[in-house]
Amino acid sequence: MDIKDLFLTPIYLLFIYAVAFVINNRIRNKVIRPYFIPALNIKIIGAIALGLIYQFYYYGGDTYNYFKDSKVIWEAFLDSPFKAISIIFTDRQYDPSIYEYVRRIYFYVDPNSFHVVRLSGFFGLFTFHTYSLIAIFFAITCFSGMWALYKxxxxxxxxxxxxxxxxxxxxxxxxxxxxGLLKDTITLGALGWMFHAFYFGIIKRQYIVTNIVVMFLAILVVQGIKVYILLCFLPAAFFWIFMEYRARIRSGLLRFITLPIVIAISIPISYRAITKITEENTRYQLDNITATTKTTAEWLRTVGTSQGGSVYSLGEFDGTWTNMISKAPVAINVSLYRPYLWEAKNPVMLLSALEATFFLFLTVRILIQIKLSRLFSILTSQPILLFCLIFAITFSFAVGVSSYNFGTLVRYKIPMMPFFLSALYIIQSQAIKKKKKKIFQNSFQNNTLENPLVLKS
Incomplete structure (x- = not known):
C-alpha cells in the first residue's frame, strides 16, 4: 500500500456506500435488511485488514504476488487498452502481441492462480491499480455471494x-x-451463488433458466480456481435432490426403505459428475487424487516447517486410498475442532483456535441435549441439514488430510465453516422446538388427567 491507497480509497468508498444504501433501501424484507450494511462493512474491513497484515506482519505473500502480477496488465493498459483486454481474456496460447507482458507474470504458468491475476487486473483498470481498492472490489464480489447464501x-x-x-x-x-485479494475470496463468493442458484432453481424450481445459468457460471469459476470445492459440493447436492423427493413420500415405512436406495443412486451419479469435471485436470482425477494429496501435504509441511509455521501430523501417508481414508476421523477433527487453544502460537492462530473451541463446545452441547434417535430424525426430515453436514465433513476431510499446516488450513477450510455452523444452529433450534412441544404435550396430558372438564371445553 502507498499514498495512492490513502488518497483514492475514501473517494471510492463514498461512491460504494452510496450505491450500497440505495440497494439496502430497496430490500423489501425488513427482517434481513438491517444485516446488509453491517455485513458489507465487515467484508470491507476484512479486505483492508488482510492487506495490512500481509504488509506489516508477513511482509509479503500471495495477495501481493497477485497484485504485482496484475500490475503488468495495468502497464499494458497504459500502452494499449486492447493489449490489457487481450491479457485478461487470453487462452494462454502463444500470442506475440502480448508476449512481452505475460512473460513477466509469475502466475501465468499456473492457470488456477492466473484467474486471480485476471480479475485483479480487471478491477485495476477502474481503480488506477490501487491495492486497497482492488481488495475491496474482491470483498464486494464475495459479499454478493454470501448475501445470496444467507437468503x-x-x-x-x-x-x-x-x-x-x-x-x-x-x-x-x-x-x-x-x-482480500486471494483465491479464497473468489471461490467463497462463487460457492454462495452456486448454492443459491441450486436451491432456488433446482430444489424450489423458481426462475429455472436464470438460476441454471448462474449456477453454471459459478461452477466454472470454482472449477477454474479450486476444483476440489466442487468435488465436495456435488455429492452433497445430488444427495439433497434425492432426499428432497424422498421427503415427499407420505409413508414413514416407505421413506425408511428408500433411504439406502437414495444413497445407492447418489454415489454413482456423483462419481460420474466428478469424473466429467476433472477430466481436464489430471491432478484431481480420482485415479491421481491420492498422489496429489500426498504431494500437496508434503510441500505444505515443508514450507510450514521452514518458515516456522504450525505443523500438525496425521501420521505417515503413503499415497494410497486405504491409507488416506483411514485418516478421515483425525483429518475431520483437525479441520473442525483444531487448533486447540494450547496449540496457538501467534495471534492469527489464536483466533482460529477460539473459533474451533466454539465449534467444539456447540457440537458437544448439541450431542448432550439430543438423543441420537432424535438427531437422526431431524437430519433425515430436513435434506438441507444433510447437505450442510455432508459438504462440511467431506470438505474438512479433504483439506485436513492435505494441509498439514494450521496456517494454510485456516484459509482452506473457510468454505465449509458457514455451512457447518448454520447446520449446528438449525439442529439446536429443532431440538429445542421438539423439546418444548414435548413439554407442552406432557403438561396438557397432566392437566387433562387432573381436570377431565378440559376435554369437554
Missing amino acids: VFYDLYPHLHKKLAYAIFFIPSVFFWGS
Missing part, C-alpha cells in the same frame, strides 16, 4: 435470521481470509 438459509429458517447472519457473515476467519 437461502433465511428462506428455510426465517426465525433463525440472527444466528444465521452470524454463521454466514461474522465468523472472523471467514470475513478475514475471505475478503
Whole structure:
C-alpha cells in the first residue's frame, strides 16, 4: 500500500456506500435488511485488514504476488487498452502481441492462480491499480455471494435470521481470509451463488433458466480456481435432490426403505459428475487424487516447517486410498475442532483456535441435549441439514488430510465453516422446538388427567 491507497480509497468508498444504501433501501424484507450494511462493512474491513497484515506482519505473500502480477496488465493498459483486454481474456496460447507482458507474470504458468491475476487486473483498470481498492472490489464480489447464501438459509429458517447472519457473515476467519485479494475470496463468493442458484432453481424450481445459468457460471469459476470445492459440493447436492423427493413420500415405512436406495443412486451419479469435471485436470482425477494429496501435504509441511509455521501430523501417508481414508476421523477433527487453544502460537492462530473451541463446545452441547434417535430424525426430515453436514465433513476431510499446516488450513477450510455452523444452529433450534412441544404435550396430558372438564371445553 502507498499514498495512492490513502488518497483514492475514501473517494471510492463514498461512491460504494452510496450505491450500497440505495440497494439496502430497496430490500423489501425488513427482517434481513438491517444485516446488509453491517455485513458489507465487515467484508470491507476484512479486505483492508488482510492487506495490512500481509504488509506489516508477513511482509509479503500471495495477495501481493497477485497484485504485482496484475500490475503488468495495468502497464499494458497504459500502452494499449486492447493489449490489457487481450491479457485478461487470453487462452494462454502463444500470442506475440502480448508476449512481452505475460512473460513477466509469475502466475501465468499456473492457470488456477492466473484467474486471480485476471480479475485483479480487471478491477485495476477502474481503480488506477490501487491495492486497497482492488481488495475491496474482491470483498464486494464475495459479499454478493454470501448475501445470496444467507437468503437461502433465511428462506428455510426465517426465525433463525440472527444466528444465521452470524454463521454466514461474522465468523472472523471467514470475513478475514475471505475478503482480500486471494483465491479464497473468489471461490467463497462463487460457492454462495452456486448454492443459491441450486436451491432456488433446482430444489424450489423458481426462475429455472436464470438460476441454471448462474449456477453454471459459478461452477466454472470454482472449477477454474479450486476444483476440489466442487468435488465436495456435488455429492452433497445430488444427495439433497434425492432426499428432497424422498421427503415427499407420505409413508414413514416407505421413506425408511428408500433411504439406502437414495444413497445407492447418489454415489454413482456423483462419481460420474466428478469424473466429467476433472477430466481436464489430471491432478484431481480420482485415479491421481491420492498422489496429489500426498504431494500437496508434503510441500505444505515443508514450507510450514521452514518458515516456522504450525505443523500438525496425521501420521505417515503413503499415497494410497486405504491409507488416506483411514485418516478421515483425525483429518475431520483437525479441520473442525483444531487448533486447540494450547496449540496457538501467534495471534492469527489464536483466533482460529477460539473459533474451533466454539465449534467444539456447540457440537458437544448439541450431542448432550439430543438423543441420537432424535438427531437422526431431524437430519433425515430436513435434506438441507444433510447437505450442510455432508459438504462440511467431506470438505474438512479433504483439506485436513492435505494441509498439514494450521496456517494454510485456516484459509482452506473457510468454505465449509458457514455451512457447518448454520447446520449446528438449525439442529439446536429443532431440538429445542421438539423439546418444548414435548413439554407442552406432557403438561396438557397432566392437566387433562387432573381436570377431565378440559376435554369437554
